[in-house]
Amino acid sequence: MNVYEARLLNRRTVLAGSAALGLAGAIGTAGCSNEGRGGGGASNDEASRSKVRPAYVRYTGVEADLAGAEYNIPDAFHRYPANPVKVISEPPGDGKPIHATTYTNTPIPPKLEQNRFWQELNKQVGSPISVSLTPSVDYTQKFATAVAGDRLGDIFMVGGVPQIPQLLAAKATDLTPHLSGDNIKKYPFLANLPEVAWNSGIFDGKIYGIPIPRGAISSNVLYSRADILQAQGLKPEITSAAEFVELCKGLTDRKQNRFALAAAPTQFVRNMFDMPHTWAEKDGSLVSYLEHEAHEEVFEILRQLWKSGYIHPDAYSGQNQDLKTRFANGSSPLVLDTFSAWPTYLQTMTDKQARIAIIAPPKHDGSGQGRTWLGAPAIGVTAISKKSEDRVETLLKYLNYLAAPFGTQEYLFRKFGIRDVDHTLADGNPVLTKTGFSELQLGLMYQADSPWTIFLPEKEGSSEAQFNAMKSVCPTAIANPAAGLYSETNVRKGQQLTDAINQVTDDIVQGRKPVSAWAGAVKKWKTDGGDKIADELTQALKSSR
Incomplete structure (x- = not known):
């Protein structure tokens, strides 16, 4: 057992119960999922990153129906090419298990x-693939146990444990000779990943991981069941906090067991007050959004929604999947979720007349449009085990295969x-069956992935609808100034601090504590x-500047 493992083993009880969001969440700022720099002497400032950051070579093999670059959003496609090109000529595997x-x-x-898909995957890769899958909410604890027990896979998503730079140095292969600068061109689909996403895997001038890119697609927005709004004679365009409350009132019907909101729309209401995205720069320092002066107003709105019964009564007692179910079956026509959840909603809504729309946050006082928070460039990083260093090229070829665009x-x-x-095939487009939705859940998108593409063949017009929704809110979305920065204290204590402040938030919204309790909670x-x-x-x- 090395020094890092010994320290980790001593801290495993502290880590129990922490949420796992990959490296992005593990080394992000408190209350969100972002990557970064921190203690322990590690450095991933811009000067060191720029020396080794992989070259960016955009894939141009297909032309988008709706180009998103101008708006900093993904490209959108109406149809999948009838004759898709095969871009990998030989299986990336070496015959040995991955x-x-x-x-x-x-x-x-x-x-x-x-699982026929899994069987065929093994054939296409040329190596048998095995996956240790853990629900994301339990991953940090399982990851810590795997590290301490020396049971990490050949490739592993980095979990939220202390001293991540030291972990990577001890457990991960240094990929710099293979991926820095033009070296990455040997793996063209890894070279197609956005440059900024690589920041999360660079420490002390070395590349330790492959980013899982997301960006704008991981921005949280308010989904609405446009079909239900229309049936109620309601419009999704709201211009103030007061109109939002009235919309929720109009959507709530207790006789039909329908409550407007699947959960408290805390971030949406904060967006009405232009709160900074987690951190704001002030007089040369970073200040948490928790200290924003508008929180008391935010809580008054949220308390009104809860007291009036416009938020589902089980909002604080269920699981994340329950929120999706309530939205899909129409029992809660409004839900806060990321843009990336759109295809899941399309797949789970059984009503063929169901339609999805996004409600943009207005300014609380009716003076214009509010601003949502822009998603982080990457949601995590996949590293290659130092124990598998002799197979590094094979494993990079496998990850390159998973990133095919x-x-x-x-x-x-x-x-x-x-x-x-x-x-x-539906009108020439692939649409998942129930078997496919089950068989494909091997966590491949959390090993490596291509840049997100808007392609929603489940329902005609959905790709354009999501593209236009993103186009309407993302160009003005607020970025987190601490994205790409690392705090060791945040890794060690951030989740604990976030859980505590979230508990006070929940208590205030549900009336168990007065709004005045917020100031003391932030001070603590x-x-x-x-x-x-x-x-x-x-x-x-x-x-970094």
């Missing part, structure tokens, strides 16, 4: 013996599986570690 350690946000798939045969198979088993957050996180991130921000 084991991956990662997480999942979906049910565990059928075992290999009952939209329009290729490889992407079609990875996302939609085997024709007439995992998907059928600051003294318990929030101020130290701010100081570490401020220093990291200064050194």
Whole structure:
């Protein structure tokens, strides 16, 4: 057992119960999922990053129906190419097993013996793939146990443990000789990943991981069931907080067991007051959004929604999947979620007349449009185990295969599986079957992935609808100034601090504590570690410029 493992083993009880969001959440700022720099002497400031950051070579093999670059959003496509090109000529595997350690946000798939997609994947890769899948909420604890027990896979999504730079140095292969600068061109689909996403895997001038890119698609927005709004004679365009409350009133019908909101729309209401995205720069330092002066007004709105019965009564007692179910079955026509959840809603809504729309946050006082928070460039990083260093090129080829972009045969198979088993063709487009939705949940998208593409074949017009929704809110979305920065204190204490402040938030909204309790809770957050996180991130921000 090395020094890092010994320290980790001593801290495993502290880590129990922490949420796992991959490296992005593990080393992000408190209350959100972002990557960064921090203690322990590690550095990923811009000067060190720029020396090794991989070259960016955009894939141009397919032309988008709706180009998103101008708006900083993904490209959109109405149709999948009728004759997709095969871009990988030889299987990337070497015949030996490839084991991956990662997480999942979906049910565990059928075992290999009952999973035709998995069987075909093994053939296409040229190596048998095995995956240790853990629900994302449990991943940090499982990851810590795997590290301490020396049971990480050949490739692993980095979980939220202390001293991540030291972990990577001890456990991960240094990928710099293979991926820095033009070296990455040997793996063209890894070179197609956005430059900024790589920041999360660079420490001390070395590349330790492959980013899982997301960006704008991971921005949280308010979904609405446009069909239900229309049936109630309601319009999704709201111009003030007061109109939002009235909309929720109009959507709530207790006789039909319908409550407007699947959960409290806390961030949406904060967006009405232009609160900074987690951190704001002020007089050369970073200040937490928790200290924003408008919180009391925000809580008054949220308390009104809860007291009036416009929020589902089980909002604080269920699981995340319950929110999706309430939205899909119409029992809660409004839900806050990321843009990336759109395809899941399309797949789970059984009503063929159901339609999705996004409600943009207005300014609370009716003076214009509010601003949502822009999603982080990456949601995590996949590293290659130092124990598998002799296979590094094979494993990079495998990750390159998983990153094959939209329009290729490889992407079609990875996302939609085997024709007439995992998907059928509807008007020429692949649409997942129930079997496919089950079989494909191998966590491949949390091992490596191509840049997100808007392609929603489940329902005609959905790709354009999501593209236009993103186009309407993302160009003005607020970025987190601490994105890409690392705080060791945040890794050690951030989740604990966030859980505590979230509990006070929930208590205030539900009326168990007065609004005045917020000031004391923020003061405690600051003294318990929030101020130290701010100081570490401020220093990291200064050194990155």
